[in-house]
Amino acid sequence: MEYKDLTVMQLVDGIKTKKFTSESVVKYFIEQCKEKQHLNAVIEVFDDAVEKAVEIDKKISAGEQVGKLAGVPVAIKDNILCKGKKAGCASAFMQDFVSPYTATLVKKLEDEGAIIFARTNMDEFAMGGSCENTYYGACKNAHDDSCVSGGSSGGSAVAVAAGLCPVAIGTDTGGSVRQPSSFNGVVGIKPTYGTVSRYGIVAFASSTDQAAPITKTVEENEYVLQIMSGQDVHDSTSIKNDFAVDSPKQKIKIGLCRQLKDKIDGLKNSEKFYLAVKKLKEAGCEFVEVEVPHIENSLACYYVISPAEATSNLARFDGVKYTTRSKTAKSLEEVYVESRSQGFGKEVQRRIMLGNFVLSSGYFDAYYKKAKRLQDLLKIEFATAFSSCDVIMTPTTPDVAFKIGGKLNDPVAMYLEDLFTVPASLAGIPAISVPYAKDGHLPLGMQFMGAQKSEKILYQTAKLFQDLFKGGI
Amino acid sequence: MKVDIKHLESLSKLNIVDSQEDKFEQDLVKILNFVNEITELDLPEEKKTMGVSLSSLREDEVTEQEQCDVLANAPSKKDGCYLTPLVVE
Known part of the structure; x- marks a missing residue:
């Protein structure tokens, strides 16, 4: 038995009952990170992690109360703040930024005894679907290192899939948790908008940004999301979402969207999709056809709204406040323009300009x-x-992970990756990706979307689905 | 679809090097052609106000945030302030 094969709950139980120590668990995962450095999933392992693990072990030995994540190492995406630690959004611009405060979600995890032990690779400022737009070099897929990890939370998904940590936190704006989870065969959710506080997450598109856990199993995902969620005075869009108290459904009714039928039928793996439908029917689920008339326009809608919000959010990176300033700039205007031009990568610059286009006079309406x-x-x-x-x-x-470099020069081809994930983001509803099949050696994920605050039924469906496809399709 | 790349650079406070300008312009045009479908949609008149709903607003007060922690990330600072090149003569 290796620690990477245990669930978060089993690890907590083992640590609390002194079957093993948090120190040994944390050291084990640090070793895994070193061994699999070539995947480029983890940017940095924090040097105080073992020390913190020893403290937890001492507390347990002294009979003190410890929390629901006691001694469990958690990796966080490079755009989530933890006081005193670097958080660079995988950008040259932010490479030396040290968090001046701690994100609410991190505090909630730490309050339950979690050890924030590493930060993970991502597309710069969370803009991308492949984790190739990064200052630290492309993150590689856990199942094939010639393929992309997906993105933007590629590092977090690969870290979990490759056994570098039991749970990692990502952020999802248009699919950035669900898509890399699908590409790496792990479970990732985007919760109802507002479920997890955005305080301490570097903003990309504020009206759809949400942080969420990536885990090996649905049960772990639900366990960690419950801990991370809650209304927060520091995020006025955060909500109370007590999904744990909802009761499970006797019979699950699954909708297939009529407007997406042709798109799904045209996919290379559509056969597997319909095989999954068949299996779910046999397991007692009822299927109905539903209408979301404008769902096909979601992608275009998202690539107007998200750059518009990004351009506003990224205006504050001006060479004055955040770590990097152009060395050649002389006037204040040059400080702005040269710092931004040298600091931001191509995709970020493209989205800023796109955002300014759709917000500019004559095009705004x-x-x-x-x-x-x-x-x-x-x-x-x-x-x-x-x-x-x-x-x-x-x-x-639409498909499994593609080759590294395969879509890098074609932004529209890259954006099409978000076809199925973007609608839930725009509507602010929860959606979860669960692995169920493979095409060759690469995993495929299924997405379930639910009404606002319907995480309970979403997790219930996801668990049923996970158990049905444990041995593959 | 045409874009005035120089104007967008100016709005964005970005300077794209000349050798990359054409590729940037082509990519932007391609993306705009892709999102253009929404300009042709016939949508019902808006009923709600735009933006997200605010569930609650807190008092605007300085809490635990230490000024020096925030300033620690500035590339140039003096006497508790950000330092920039001279703006007014």
């Missing part, structure tokens, strides 16, 4: 305002669809 109206409409359409089903099922991604 046609693009941004229209996209916001479409976003409102999607929320209503999803709510209507969920009046006739509990969850909506789609593939998480």
